[in-house]
Amino acid sequence: MSTNAVLQIQDLTKRYPAGSSGEGKLALDRLNLTVYRGEIFGYLGPNGAGKTTTIRLLLDLIRPTSGSANILGLDAQKQSVNVKRFLGNLPSELTLWEHMTGTQIIHYLAGLRPGCDTRYAMQLAERLDLHLNQRVGSYSTGNRRKLGIVQALMHKPPFLILDEPTNGLDPLVRQTFNQMLEEVRDEGRTVFLSSHVLSEVEQICDRVGVLRDGVLQAVEGVHDLKQAYYRWVTIRTTETSVFNQAEWSALDGVEDVRITPGQVRLRVCGRMDAVVKLAARYPVDDLKVEEPSLEHFFMTFYDGSGSEGVKDGARRHD
Ligand SMILES: Nc1ncnc2c1ncn2[C@@H]1O[C@H](COP(=O)(O)OP(=O)(O)OP(=O)(O)O)[C@@H](O)[C@H]1O
Numbered sequence: 001m002s003t004n005a006v007l008q009i010q011d012l013t014k015r016y017p018a019g020s021s022g023e024g025k026l027a028l029d030r031l032n033l034t035v036y037r038g039e040i041f042g043y044l045g046p047n048g049a050g051k052t053t054t055i056r057l058l059l060d061l062i063r064p065t066s067g068s069a070n071i072l073g074l075d076a077q078k079q080s081v082n083v084k085r086f087l088g089n090l091p092s093e094l095t096l097w098e099h100m101t102g103t104q105i106i107h108y109l110a111g112l113r114p115g116c117d118t119r120y121a122m123q124l125a126e127r128l129d130l131h132l133n134q135r136v137g138s139y140s141t142g143n144r145r146k147l148g149i150v151q152a153l154m155h156k157p158p159f160l161i162l163d164e165p166t167n168g169l170d171p172l173v174r175q176t177f178n179q180m181l182e183e184v185r186d187e188g189r190t191v192f193l194s195s196h197v198l199s200e201v202e203q204i205c206d207r208v209g210v211l212r213d214g215v216l217q218a219v220e221g222v223h224d225l226k227q228a229y230y231r232w233v234t235i236r237t238t239e240t241s242v243f244n245q246a247e248w249s250a251l252d253g254v255e256d257v258r259i260t261p262g263q264v265r266l267r268v269c270g271r272m273d274a275v276v277k278l279a280a281r282y283p284v285d286d287l288k289v290e291e292p293s294l295e296h297f298f299m300t301f302y303d304g305s306g307s308e309g310v311k312d313g314a315r316r317h318d
């Protein structure tokens, strides 16, 4: 295991046993993945892709059909009791003690986790605007999630495994949560989080892996992906019909030129220099640059029409 690897997954496979009908479900098919110290790794995939299955395997809640996972040098299955000492975990569906208040739960959990500072837990709750003196049974979905986040972070674990942590949280709380994860990363700790919303994790993750039908499709650095991005540029001028189709189409990296009266809209890949210089010859009223979301970008992967370069690059890491 590489010294910098916090999580190393080898050929991890899970086939759920057959029910009365059918031959069982292959939920995870020979997953190979390494997550390094100090990174935030986004584990993405549509519903039913196998994200929760992977996480439950890592936590030894279910047993693999074959393959193994190693967390901080320990076997996730054989040494699971030891592994749990180093983990913060937010399950997709959190079971809480309904009759207890948030404060009681935090104190109870702090008692089980040596060295845990309840003041830090209280600070986290306050930042998330979570009121702790209410019985958990009366919490809203979002508040349950917030308490889930607090209990996952409160003992400052070196490795966090979070299953769709931002599900049900409003945008402002998501921002606060992202800041908390950045602080975790700044302290050299590591985060593995699942999501099916790519646009959300692109803001916070260093790398993303995309899972579909139990198969890892791609792993790539968010920064590198953004380099391969195209952008939509819209330029508007007060004068009508002055733009010339051929002129714009001839520019390097420019595709899909759409001219309407007073406006040109182009897809630009790479440098903007030529576009800006041509635009400068016109009386520009407005200029807008729009980036596609990673979600949109990956959709092309799912369709099988994505850039081969990115797909090849994806395998480099593993
Ligand atoms: N206990 C189980 N028995 C049989 N099949 C299961 C079981 N749990 C999950 N599956 C199946 O395994 C596949 C992967 O499910 P999983 O819950 O891991 O997906 P997911 O990526 O977490 O999806 P979501 O985004 O909806 O949470 C699905 O087809 C699901 O129906």
Ligand SMILES: [Mg+2]
Residues within 6 Å of the ligand: 051, 052, 053, 092, 163
């Ligand atoms: Mg899930």
